[in-house]
Amino acid sequence: MKTKSLLLCAVLVIMGNLLFAELVFNYSLMKSISETINVSDGTVLGDSQNNDISFNNLPIGFEFTFNGQSYQQISVNSNGYIVFGTSADNSYCVLANGSNNQVFAGLNTHLVPRTGTNPGNIQIKTIGQSPTRKCIIQWKHYKRIDSSATEDLNFQIILTETYNTLRVDYNQSVYGQSTNANLVYVGLRGLISSDLYNLSTSTDWWDTNCGASSLDGCLLTSSVYPLTQFSITFEPSNTELPPTCAEISFPQNEETGVGLLCSLGWSYSGNVMLDGYKINLGTNNPPSNILNNRIINQAMYSLVNLVSPNTTYYWQVIPYNSNGDAFNCPIWSFTTGNTQEALYLPYNHLVDDCLIPNLNQGVLSRDENQDGISWISVSGEANTGDFAYSLPGNLTQNKNDWLIFPPFYMNVETNYKIKFYAKTNAIAGGEQLRVSLGTSNNAQDMSLTDNSQTFSIISNAYFLIETIVTPTEDGIYYVGVQGFTPAQGSSLFIDDIDISEIGEVFYPPRNLSSQIVNGSVLLSWDAPEEGEPNGYRVYRDDVLLNSTLLTMTNYTDTNPLASTAIYHVTAVYVDGEVESGPSNQISVSLTANQDCTNNQKLSLIKSVYPNPFNPRVQICYELPSFSDVNIDIFNVKGQRVNQQRLNGLNRGLHHFVWNGTDFRGNKVGSGVYTVRLSTSQQSERVKVMLIK
Numbered sequence: 001m002k003t004k005s006l007l008l009c010a011v012l013v014i015m016g017n018l019l020f021a022e023l024v025f026n027y028s029l030m031k032s033i034s035e036t037i038n039v040s041d042g043t044v045l046g047d048s049q050n051n052d053i054s055f056n057n058l059p060i061g062f063e064f065t066f067n068g069q070s071y072q073q074i075s076v077n078s079n080g081y082i083v084f085g086t087s088a089d090n091s092y093c094v095l096a097n098g099s100n101n102q103v104f105a106g107l108n109t110h111l112v113p114r115t116g117t118n119p120g121n122i123q124i125k126t127i128g129q130s131p132t133r134k135c136i137i138q139w140k141h142y143k144r145i146d147s148s149a150t151e152d153l154n155f156q157i158i159l160t161e162t163y164n165t166l167r168v169d170y171n172q173s174v175y176g177q178s179t180n181a182n183l184v185y186v187g188l189r190g191l192i193s194s195d196l197y198n199l200s201t202s203t204d205w206w207d208t209n210c211g212a213s214s215l216d217g218c219l220l221t222s223s224v225y226p227l228t229q230f231s232i233t234f235e236p237s238n239t240e241l242p243p244t245c246a247e248i249s250f251p252q253n254e255e256t257g258v259g260l261l262c263s264l265g266w267s268y269s270g271n272v273m274l275d276g277y278k279i280n281l282g283t284n285n286p287p288s289n290i291l292n293n294r295i296i297n298q299a300m301y302s303l304v305n306l307v308s309p310n311t312t313y314y315w316q317v318i319p320y321n322s323n324g325d326a327f328n329c330p331i332w333s334f335t336t337g338n339t340q341e342a343l344y345l346p347y348n349h350l351v352d353d354c355l356i357p358n359l360n361q362g363v364l365s366r367d368e369n370q371d372g373i374s375w376i377s378v379s380g381e382a383n384t385g386d387f388a389y390s391l392p393g394n395l396t397q398n399k400n401d402w403l404i405f406p407p408f409y410m411n412v413e414t415n416y417k418i419k420f421y422a423k424t425n426a427i428a429g430g431e432q433l434r435v436s437l438g439t440s441n442n443a444q445d446m447s448l449t450d451n452s453q454t455f456s457i458i459s460n461a462y463f464l465i466e467t468i469v470t471p472t473e474d475g476i477y478y479v480g481v482q483g484f485t486p487a488q489g490s491s492l493f494i495d496d497i498d499i500s501e502i503g504e505v506f507y508p509p510r511n512l513s514s515q516i517v518n519g520s521v522l523l524s525w526d527a528p529e530e531g532e533p534n535g536y537r538v539y540r541d542d543v544l545l546n547s548t549l550l551t552m553t554n555y556t557d558t559n560p561l562a563s564t565a566i567y568h569v570t571a572v573y574v575d576g577e578v579e580s581g582p583s584n585q586i587s588v589s590l591t592a593n594q595d596c597t598n599n600q601k602l603s604l605i606k607s608v609y610p611n612p613f614n615p616r617v618q619i620c621y622e623l624p625s626f627s628d629v630n631i632d633i634f635n636v637k638g639q640r641v642n643q644q645r646l647n648g649l650n651r652g653l654h655h656f657v658w659n660g661t662d663f664r665g666n667k668v669g670s671g672v673y674t675v676r677l678s679t680s681q682q683s684e685r686v687k688v689m690l691i692k
Contacts (some may be wrong), residue, residue: 466581
């Protein structure tokens with residue numbers, strides 16, 4: 001009877017432990033490249049003869065929670081694993097076959113120390129400050145008992161206070177072949193033998209995942225092995241804690257010769273959610289005299305105009321969330337070189353190389369109007385690839401933002417072509433864009449240069465932008481793209497930037513304009529600024545209209561589209577072999593113009609066509625005097641879904657096109673919408689119906 005009672009108590013104790021424990025399978029798995037923490041002065045466990053030996057009841061140095069249980073002691077086995085508790089039995093496959101529970105295996109197999117000039121050892125040491133101390137158990141110069149004599153294994157198990165993460169780091173090693181044990185075991189085992197998180201791979205340690213069988217492990221040979229500084233981290237759910245610290249990406253800690261145009265870069269791989277980062281930068285340590293807890297939400301920060309040549313700087317990144325700041329974040333340093341790096345042309349810029357919403361390294365944005373909105377990278381709007389640069393709109397403030405590329409070496413009186421593709425999601429008015437060449441990367445220099453050209457971007461499809469710049473002397477130059485549209489909610493996009501030296505310049509036509517006469521579109525333009533072209537080509541919505549070259553600077557489209565069309569013209573040189581870039585674009589709406597001249601039912605809004613519509617509607621209106629115009633679009637619930645602010649429009653007829661999208665460019669649903677058009681003197685409404 002007494003035996004049964006004791007057995008029942010033991011069962012109840014186990015059930016109670018399981019009730020309050022987590023399952024190790026619920027731990028998050030992360031793989032990364034981490035900075036090595038080498039232990040040289042820790043407590044040495046055993047000696048160079050260690051073989052199948054455990055070192056029991058060792059102090060961790062702080063309270064550590066594993067699998068829902070709190071521990072202050074661990075036991076270390078020479079065969080590459082630790083057990084939470086006061087003792088550890090010996091095993092070469094501890095996760096599946098051992099008698100131990102509550103186990104973390106870093107590289108479990110039959111291990112022995114190397115002998116000779118660098119004999120193997122195991123050390124344990126607790127480092128750091130509360131509340132993020134680390135207990136490190138380090139195997140140095142070990143090998144598998146039946147592997148080649150050259151094998152030299154170096155790895156560490158690291159336990160972190162408060163966050164209760166378990167990490168194994170694989171340091172510089174030489175991997176050989178084992179006669180009988182090419183599988184090693186990495187992972188966790190909980191309070192019962194079936195609660196396993198054992199990792200498995202046969203090809204690549206980056207692809208390790210939970211094994212299908214309890215006996216699955218990781219292949220370790222001279223050709224399949226973890227990279228130097230490769231880390232595997234198991235992390236429990238920590239929903240009520242501050243984030244963990246970030247990890248440095250670039251420049252490397254204590255790196256020298258860092259360029260003045262570089263950016264600070266880091267990564268965050270913690271399982272705890274974060275709200276953003278606080279950045280500290282300075283020549284003092286701890287850093288604060290340049291940036292002091294500057295809050296940003298991206299894992300990069302440009303150093304342009306913040307650093308000087310030949311100077312050592314210190315910097316710190318502090319992730320934070322609603323629970324507080326990350327604890328004990330490291331301080332890194334770098335030293336700048338004595339010059340700015342400049343690039344040699346040609347320069348082909350792939351926006352796809354960046355991490356959204358960051359800009360590519362070396363590319364910077366200037367928020368000159370200080371509205372908190374500037375150039376970013378976005379997905380889903382690319383001309384080619386996946387990403388593009390975008391300047392979002394502001395409904396209350398005019399745009400004034402520069403996108404500035406790295407410096408380039410350029411030669412005097414040499415022609416350089418800057419070209420890229422641009423578009424807008426504006427429903428009316430389009431976007432204004434300037435391309436400039438400057439001798440510095442500040443906006444004032446870009447604005448004052450003679451090497452500057454402005455463009456009106458009115459197309460919702462990507463359109464080629466080209467301009468020619470010619471430096472006045474040898475030197476280093478910057479290329480800038482400025483968005484300076486009046487306040488409205490639309491965005492500007494550019495992609496596929498190319499800057500290159502060219503020989504002879506083939507200038508495009510200029511000042512394209514249009515008239516509508518008797519249902520036809522009459523186009524006229526000015527000859528190129530320089531050069532004598534063989535003729536001209538006219539395009540409507542990027543489709544060529546004339547099969548033979550035009551020798552005159554005008555063209556009549558006798559069969560125009562019923563909807564709005566976008567026209568541009570090119571010049572053709574060298575016996576038809578070379579075509580210039582495009583002229584300015586113009587938008588022409590035949591129907592809106594005709595309706596405007598014949599419909600007098602309203603005093604402000606003259607026509608709406610087509611109505612019902614799909615996918616776009618044209619609204620024509622007439623201003624009696626110079627005015628600012630507000631256009632608001634409401635759904636049937638009275639909610640504003642889109643709006644435009646058009647400043648400084650001249651007296652006369654105007655029109656805009658709504659393409660059935662909301663503020664963010666998303667398509668709205670079918671139904672009835674109210675368009676309100678207002679000036680300082682009057683306001684009118686008209687209903688439109690979107691059908692699909």
